Amino acid sequence: MTSDALVDALVRSTFQVAGVLTRIGAERDLSLTQLRALGILRDRRPRMTELAVFLGLDKSTLSGLIDRAEHRGLVARGRNPQDRRVVDVFLTPAGQELAEQVYGEVRRALAPAINRLDPQDRDRLVRLLHAALHSPG
Amino acid sequence: MTSDALVDALVRSTFQVAGVLTRIGAERDLSLTQLRALGILRDRRPRMTELAVFLGLDKSTLSGLIDRAEHRGLVARGRNPQDRRVVDVFLTPAGQELAEQVYGEVRRALAPAINRLDPQDRDRLVRLLHAALHSPG
DNA sequence: TATTGTTATACTCTATAACTATA
């Protein structure tokens, strides 16, 4: 069945890319979750709860995650003056620099895979992934 | 640049599918790593070191992982008579049943995404993922 | 001596429950 072949391909690709991301993160003592958080924070300044939902984590898990990143000087917490219960999270300059380094390395690590496709196939792959996975539902 | 768009699409797809797998695993108290190990053991009976390499884990990490799965009755260890240092790992009948259940659920969970593509696009996506990621190098 | 696997240790990741502060 075609759909089973596609499921297999998606699952295998997921583990393969996750392995690349895990390895690159580990070289800088970042877990896959921290790597992802850094990526999200590159262009957002969410509150704790928003970031937890985005990452699929409990808010208490995120407290610890952000604690550790804060102790390393990668992120900072900011109080929200409108609602003093809320804590905003954002990258420090050091965190921004690390995030750019790491995602640059991800691009380099995936380059060999990408270069196996000609430009037209790259566009096709982007469009197919988007159509399948990044649509509502 | 096209290749950056493809990197973004691959990374986002990876986190999205990993999220589906994590959720399905969590419903049965399986981590993403255990879910993957169950998938591998469906059609293999590796030794500990082989499985550790396959999963990208240290052998000591795998000892603990297999301990916990063994206590739950999902896998078993077998001594290898040719080389008595070696420990083979394999699914118990309960582990086989759980693995089939879980991967059936994965197929169902990804069905909506897959059904957004017509059969020709599904084939294209399988071929493009394979060409990019499942080739040597 | 080298290899296979386990154990001891330490730290991170994770969720649940209880808590504090604010609304």
Add this chain to the structure above:
DNA sequence: TATAGTTATAGAGTATAACAATA
């Protein structure tokens, strides 16, 4: 009362180093 976040706790996941058994 309800919401935002932290803390306490417990267990799983992970790697490094030291170890035992076998080759």
